[in-house]
Amino acid sequence: MNFTLKIWRQRDAKSQGAFETYKVTDISADTSFLEMMDILNNNLIHEGKEPVAFDHDCREGICGMCSMHINGHAHGPSQAVTTCQMYMRKFKDGSTITIEPWRSAAFPVIRDLVVDRGAYDKILQAGGFISVRTNSVPDGNAIPIPKKDADESMDAAACVGCGACAATCKNGSAMLFVAARVSSLAKLPQGKVEGARRAKAMVAKMDELGFGNCTNTGACQAQCPKSISIAHIARLNREFLAAKLQD
Amino acid sequence: MAYKLDAKTPAGPLAEKWSNHKAAIKVVSPANKRKLDIIVVGTGLGGASAAASLGELGYNVKIFCISDSPRRAHSIAAQGGINAAKNYQNDNDSIYRLFYDTIKGGDYRAREANVYRLAEVSNLIIDQCVAQGVPFAREYGGLLANRSFGGAQVSRTFYARGQTGQQLLLGAYSVLNKEIAAGSVKSYPRHEMLDIVIENGEACGIIARNLVTGEIERHGAHAVVIATGGYGNVFFLSTNAMASNGSAAFQCYRKGAGFANPCFTQIHPTCIPVHGTQQSKLTLMSESLRNDGRIWVPKKMEDVEAIRKGAKLPSDIAEEDRDYYLERRYPAFGNLVPRDVASRAAKERCDAGFGVNETGLAVFLDFKTAIERLGKETIKQRYGNLFDMYEEITDVNPYEQPMQIFPAVHYTMGGIWVDYNLMTTIPGLYAIGEANFSDHGANRLGASALMQGLADGYFVLPYTIGDYLAKKIQAPKIDTTTKAFDEAEAGVRARIERLFAIKGNQSVDDIHKRLGLIMWDNVGMARTKESLEKAIVEIQALRKEFYKDLKLVGDNNSFNVELEKALRLEDFLELGELMARDALNREESCGGHFRSEHQTEDGEALRHDDKFAYAAVWEYKGIDEVPEMTIEPLEYEFVHRAQRNYKD
Numbered sequence: 048m049n050f051t052l053k054i055w056r057q058r059d060a061k062s063q064g065a066f067e068t069y070k071v072t073d074i075s076a077d078t079s080f081l082e083m084m085d086i087l088n089n090n091l092i093h094e095g096k097e098p099v100a101f102d103h104d105c106r107e108g109i110c111g112m113c114s115m116h117i118n119g120h121a122h123g124p125s126q127a128v129t130t131c132q133m134y135m136r137k138f139k140d141g142s143t144i145t146i147e148p149w150r151s152a153a154f155p156v157i158r159d160l161v162v163d164r165g166a167y168d169k170i171l172q173a174g175g176f177i178s179v180r181t182n183s184v185p186d187g188n189a190i191p192i193p194k195k196d197a198d199e200s201m202d203a204a205a206c207v208g209c210g211a212c213a214a215t216c217k218n219g220s221a222m223l224f225v226a227a228r229v230s231s232l233a234k235l236p237q238g239k240v241e242g243a244r245r246a247k248a249m250v251a252k253m254d255e256l257g258f259g260n261c262t263n264t265g266a267c268q269a270q271c272p273k274s275i276s277i278a279h280i281a282r283l284n285r286e287f288l289a290a291k292l293q294d
Numbered sequence: 295m296a297y298k299l300d301a302k303t304p305a306g307p308l309a310e311k312w313s314n315h316k317a318a319i320k321v322v323s324p325a326n327k328r329k330l331d332i333i334v335v336g337t338g339l340g341g342a343s344a345a346a347s348l349g350e351l352g353y354n355v356k357i358f359c360i361s362d363s364p365r366r367a368h369s370i371a372a373q374g375g376i377n378a379a380k381n382y383q384n385d386n387d388s389i390y391r392l393f394y395d396t397i398k399g400g401d402y403r404a405r406e407a408n409v410y411r412l413a414e415v416s417n418l419i420i421d422q423c424v425a426q427g428v429p430f431a432r433e434y435g436g437l438l439a440n441r442s443f444g445g446a447q448v449s450r451t452f453y454a455r456g457q458t459g460q461q462l463l464l465g466a467y468s469v470l471n472k473e474i475a476a477g478s479v480k481s482y483p484r485h486e487m488l489d490i491v492i493e494n495g496e497a498c499g500i501i502a503r504n505l506v507t508g509e510i511e512r513h514g515a516h517a518v519v520i521a522t523g524g525y526g527n528v529f530f531l532s533t534n535a536m537a538s539n540g541s542a543a544f545q546c547y548r549k550g551a552g553f554a555n556p557c558f559t560q561i562h563p564t565c566i567p568v569h570g571t572q573q574s575k576l577t578l579m580s581e582s583l584r585n586d587g588r589i590w591v592p593k594k595m596e597d598v599e600a601i602r603k604g605a606k607l608p609s610d611i612a613e614e615d616r617d618y619y620l621e622r623r624y625p626a627f628g629n630l631v632p633r634d635v636a637s638r639a640a641k642e643r644c645d646a647g648f649g650v651n652e653t654g655l656a657v658f659l660d661f662k663t664a665i666e667r668l669g670k671e672t673i674k675q676r677y678g679n680l681f682d683m684y685e686e687i688t689d690v691n692p693y694e695q696p697m698q699i700f701p702a703v704h705y706t707m708g709g710i711w712v713d714y715n716l717m718t719t720i721p722g723l724y725a726i727g728e729a730n731f732s733d734h735g736a737n738r739l740g741a742s743a744l745m746q747g748l749a750d751g752y753f754v755l756p757y758t759i760g761d762y763l764a765k766k767i768q769a770p771k772i773d774t775t776t777k778a779f780d781e782a783e784a785g786v787r788a789r790i791e792r793l794f795a796i797k798g799n800q801s802v803d804d805i806h807k808r809l810g811l812i813m814w815d816n817v818g819m820a821r822t823k824e825s826l827e828k829a830i831v832e833i834q835a836l837r838k839e840f841y842k843d844l845k846l847v848g849d850n851n852s853f854n855v856e857l858e859k860a861l862r863l864e865d866f867l868e869l870g871e872l873m874a875r876d877a878l879n880r881e882e883s884c885g886g887h888f889r890s891e892h893q894t895e896d897g898e899a900l901r902h903d904d905k906f907a908y909a910a911v912w913e914y915k916g917i918d919e920v921p922e923m924t925i926e927p928l929e930y931e932f933v934h935r936a937q938r939n940y941k942d
């Protein structure tokens with residue numbers, strides 16, 4: 048298969064970026080999207096040009112590192128997969144593919160398709176944990192947890208922290224990411240203890256870092272590679288309200 | 295000068311060693327902990343759990359990783375589960391049984407005392423993770439669920455769907471975040487360690503490169519912990535994440551740390567087979583699939599050919615025409631034999647011509663029987679995400695047709711030599727997780743790497759490091775303007791400049807792929823004297839070529855992934871040779887190390903305990919010099935070393 052690639056190139060956060068056009072040929076349909084990028088980069092190196100910088104690591108859809116906006120969609124046109132899990136058979140032979148970095152005020156570009164998502168770490172540092180010390184805990188089976196609750200907690204915990212939600216949202220809100228963590232812990236008895244404090248602290252941090260407000264457009268859920276449901280946002284709102292009432 | 299290795303194994307009965315040791319080692323008072331700095335390199339299960347626990351104790355911790363967030367370390371990709379000796383299933387599991395299975399699974403090439411301690415703290419890990427909010431799978435009664443993994447006859451593996459590593463890492467990362475917020479840990483993402491700094495024979499800091507700006511930085515500490523994972527990517531194609539590497543470990547080796555059993559590599563039996571030449575990475579299909587999946591190839595060559603041509607579907611092959619070769623050869627363990635055994639058995643069938651894809655390098659992993667027995671829904675609940683992933687990659691629906699699988703490089707049991715305290719041969723330098731060599735002998739059992747990483751980080755290192763740091767309570771802050779730091783930094787800068795100056799014609803990937811092929815063909819699943827000697831010569835030649843013909847673009851003063859990769863490849867080019875040398879020296883077969891000259895009549899690994907019951911510890915002598923080997927004898931006080939038997 049052959050493709051024309053329109054790729055965003057930008058030297059660093061301060062520089063102006065622009066699209067450049069490249070061609071790749073003889074790509075097998077079983078090649079993954081990122082392998083296709085590897086091939087392009089190897090060609091560029093041989094031409095003495097700088098390869099396109101992009102984030103990736105596990106290439107199995109679990110580390111959350113890959114982050115490309117492809118043909119107008121975060122993680123490309125396929126549903127419920129990360130960029131690294133897309134295969135070229137999903138694209139039309141001969142077509143043009145447009146590739147951009149996440150576009151979000153809270154995620155400045157580092158180079159080309161690489162952005163700084165440190166803001167997500169900061170939100171979790173504000174309260175996305177249970178305050179336990181090593182070795183000061185009860186037996187794992189001391190608190191039975193209904194299977195349904197554990198499963199729902201796991202559904203929310205599947206978030207890979209990729210940033211597609213904020214990058215997709217027209218308001219630039221990180222609500223789905225925050226809700227996934229709050230909700231995952233709120234579903235468990237261990238997590239309930241600090242529930243109210245956690246919700247408040249994380250939402251406050253999100254606001255402080257310049258993420259926008261959630262207006263429930265649902266765009267985030269549609270683009271989330273892990274299909275995290277916006278129902279978690281409703282749960283976060285309940286937790287948040289409860290916290291406010293306690294004040 | 296050969297090493298004087300002291301494993302510091304405590305005396306006394308096996309079950310009392312760790313308690314006795316803990317009682318005997320020194321502790322540091324809270325007031326003094328505040329004055330001590332520790333560097334942790336790596337944020338996988340080992341590094342994150344260690345840094346969080348050390349921060350909680352009151353030390354000042356700096357933690358480094360390559361990715362943009364600590365949460366993305368390679369540990370995140372572990373699928374299947376984590377072992378513990380809880381005996382929640384009442385199937386007569388115990389600390390001793392987990393210890394015994396691990397020692398036996400490792401083909402009697404690990405230290406008894408270390409492995410026993412690992413089994414002993416395994417139960418604490420589960421408690422710890424539950425308390426952090428890790429959503430482990432549960433039964434309808436609300437209690438924790440288990441599944442079975444290879445090399446065990448009990449069900450002791452805890453899991454969170456097919457994302458156990460992710461959930462455990464998010465747990466460790468969350469307590470790390472708690473400590474970062476509290477100010478006891480400072481995080482340096484997108485920073486790569488490029489050298490270890492040694493002063494007066496003791497580790498005192500690192501040189502790191504800020505991967506965004508290219509700045510070379512100095513960081514001092516009273517102790518340095520290496521938690522940088524395994525070096526399987528020396529093979530280019532492996533199941534490891536793309537940035538996984540052996541460089542931090544190799545820098546320690548260059549500066550004098552012993553490197554133990556480098557040839558012990560795990561080839562995982564259930565990976566998606568290689569297709570074409572454009573691939574950058576191999577995908578693992580979790581070992582948990584062997585709970586319900588049955589491995590087979592056709593009995594008849596005509597069926598093999600028909601399947602390859604597409605004239606027959608695997609599901610067309612009648613039961614009696616299928617060779618469930620693991621069940622046939624190993625009735626007691628069946629599809630759940632350890633990985634090294636399963637991988638070699640697949641190779642044996644494919645070498646005999648029964649490989650089921652066009653390259654002849656694939657076997658089937660079939661869920662037909664399980665779906666008939668349990669229903670599609672149950673299978674979907676257990677493995678849904680793995681099945682989806684398989685279909686996404688191969689375009690084949692595994693609910694209808696069996697998966698095709700083949701062995702691939704997965705894990706490295708070898709690593710930096712450490713004593714019982716997890717300290718390397720360099721005082722003040724520790725190694726934990728996959729980066730060290732300690733607990734898995736010549737073959738690691740499934741679901742035991744996560745256990746080891748967290749055991750080291752939560753429950754062992756935070757105690758043992760105190761024994762060393764107690765001697766440092768009077769020490770001032772580390773001065774990073776000393777000659778040792780100057781030299782280390784100058785060395786790093788010179789290395790980088792040298793690579794840019796080559797201006798050759800081959801990209802990093804071009805050369806790395808060639809190294810990978812040399813390794814896979816000669817230092818892979820079956821090794822011989824000839825293949826290993828050939829590998830050494832070829833790697834040396836390739837290394838020369840690298841220094842003459844590397845093409846490196848961009849510059850050092852900004853984000854430059856090619857430079858990162860080039861530096862890692864440079865180390866792999868030496869590490870690959872070291873692996874071949876170690877494999878050449880070890881004239882026996884054990885665990886994942888199979889020397890074709892040493893096998894039993896029915897093709898099983900043949901150990902030579904009289905000659906090789908030791909850890910081989912290598913000492914660096916210079917880039918083109920032959921390293922010196924010192925042995926650490928492995929004395930077995932408690933377990934009788936037997937020929938491993940998974941047949942009955």
Ligand SMILES: Cc1cc2nc3c(=O)[nH]c(=O)nc-3n(C[C@H](O)[C@H](O)[C@H](O)COP(=O)(O)OP(=O)(O)OC[C@H]3O[C@@H](n4cnc5c(N)ncnc54)[C@H](O)[C@@H]3O)c2cc1C
Pocket residue numbers: 335336337338339340341358359360361366367368369370371372373374375376458459485486487488521522523524533534535538539541542578704705726727728729740741742743744745747
């Ligand atoms: C696909 C897959 C599935 C697996 N499934 C299981 C399983 O089910 N059960 C099980 O027990 N084991 C499993 N394993 C093995 C297990 O995941 C690993 O052995 C384990 O997670 C390693 O953890 P670690 O903390 O030692 O290192 P890693 O998680 O590899 O982390 C290494 C860290 O070091 C950092 N780093 C590396 N070099 C440098 C440097 N020079 N400077 C700064 N930072 C650096 C990295 O950025 C990273 O943060 C699996 C492995 C793979 C590949």
Ligand code: SF4
Pocket residue numbers: 205206207208209210211212213223224227267270271272273274275
């Ligand atoms: S909620 Fe979904 S889109 Fe947002 S960070 Fe998590 S996985 Fe990515």
Ligand code: FES
Pocket residue numbers: 102103104105106107108109110111112113129130131132207
């Ligand atoms: S590279 Fe890890 S999720 Fe895509």
